[in-house]
Amino acid sequence: MKLTNEEQSMLQGENGKAVQKAMQILATLGKIYHAECLIPVTSVQVAGVSYDNLGEAGLEFLEEMVEGGGKARVLSTLNPAGMDISNWEALGIDSTFAHNQQRVIDAYTRMGIIPSCTCTPYLAGNLPHFGEHIAWAESSAVCFANSVLGARTNRDGGPSALASALTGRTPAYGYHLEENRQPELTVHVTQPDFSPLSVNNTWWFGALGKAIGLRFEGNDEQKILYITGIHLATMEDLKAFSASLATYCGAALFHMHGITPEASSVPQPSIDIKVSDEEIEEASLSMQTASAADVDFISLGCPHLSINEISHLAKLLEEKKVVREFWITTARSTKEIADRAGYTKSIEASGAKLVADTCCVVAPIKNRFHAMATDSAKACYYGSSKNAQLTRFLPFEQVIQLALIPPDNEKNQ
Amino acid sequence: MIIHGRSIHPGYIEGITLVTPMKISFYGGIDPENGMVLENGHSLFGQSIAGKILIFPTGKGSTVGSYTLYRLSKNGAAPLAIINSECEPITAIGCILGNIPCMDQVSLDRFCTGMKLKVDTNQAIIHMLEEIF
16 A cells, blocks of 8 residues: 555654554555555544443553544544443442543543544534545444435444544545445335424334345345435434444445435446335334333433434423433533523423433443333344343334333233 | 465564464453453354464454454463454454554465464564474
8 A cells, every 4th residue: 555755654653653553553454455545534433432342451542542642633523432421420320430431531532532422423513525535433423424424434443433533544445435335236115104394203214224134134245225215314314224224234335315415426226125114014023022011221312312303302201200211312512402492401300311422322231221112223233232131112202102101000011 | 384475463473373263253252351262152262362373264243352452462361473364454453452463365274273383474474383283
């Protein structure tokens, strides 16, 4: 791979040890993927933030990078942490974990990475434009950025995204190159008759992502899909779909006819499949491993909720009392708008918790809850695999309804 | 006998091989304290990769696995070197973080556990010294 003089000097350690290590990572990735050169990036999303995932090893590495003089050269934001940074006691997080989580946030902050702590950076000040080269980790955000925004990124891991932040570069391979963004398979679906104002459709889009994933189970090679039959999709629907398709299909990019920006300029593949309503129903049923009475944890906000979703939720919780542990997770900046609009007050008066910086996937909640209800297909995957939870997968409003019914009233359901 | 490959992370070591035909997930699959293989059903289950020339086809699993290699290295329980048929980013980045010599594009069927090798990952050359079974 060809390096410029500036990149060579970074590799030789002239800009400090952290930059040298970062450049070693990028040069090696470039070699593995046969990149011709490095290209500049203007936006980075760094993952590997929750102490629950990172552990002491990851934290030690970050502190070594701080000592080595690492500083972000481009706009760089952070994935969710394992707790609400300013309100962790309310979530039952222990103080040792909180201390270590704070060390992680401090290390990133000292490197100039903005501690936004959200998986939806595009809703919190990191919004790349069409065609922009970026280096993002966080699989749901990668899929959203490539597909919905038309920006260009590979599925970076935590260390490679950090390396891009500290150097402002990424190897030119994969989804950065036009020829690797062409769709290979058409997927026909039939969208139900949606109300455009409903917040309940995220559930259907999540189930669709899993249904497509089940079609390709066991296939190592990930095809770029061209999806037809979707007439109406909100930003929230596409957020849910990106998360689900990334989780169940490993997808980093899809095209959706009439919806995503590259769909009109790429050829629709002649090889096609149909994903039926029955398959979507089956995918949905596969995430119903808990009965309503089992549910002891309710979670909305995977990916982090938008202010629009929170405003609906606040209305539905007004003057109600929730009777089960209920976390509503979002970005700090979105929560502050919710505070000002009075939504937080309605939500908290109901007994639900409006939580910033974290989510049900990365918080250390294994063995705390037995069964989770959610509208998120991604949360169902990590709930059952990482946190050993049963799951109940429901539309947004039904998730809220469930929070209001005492488990005892449902024993016979 | 000399075998050529591709350099992933430079280094120069001599040691004894530990070989598996199975992929390795470092996150969850290896104990970061002592290098023991924890993955149920793995051919190396219950053995330690510490201080060995670890030879396996390629990595798998979570990208957090790179940090496991770093932690093994900090704990003095890292492999001496890693040889893959096809290296992927989790292993490659882990070797960079933990400063573990690594090379790939080597046909693995020539190796079995217990061989003595001299590995020069700068030049991407493996010298087979002797076989001790």
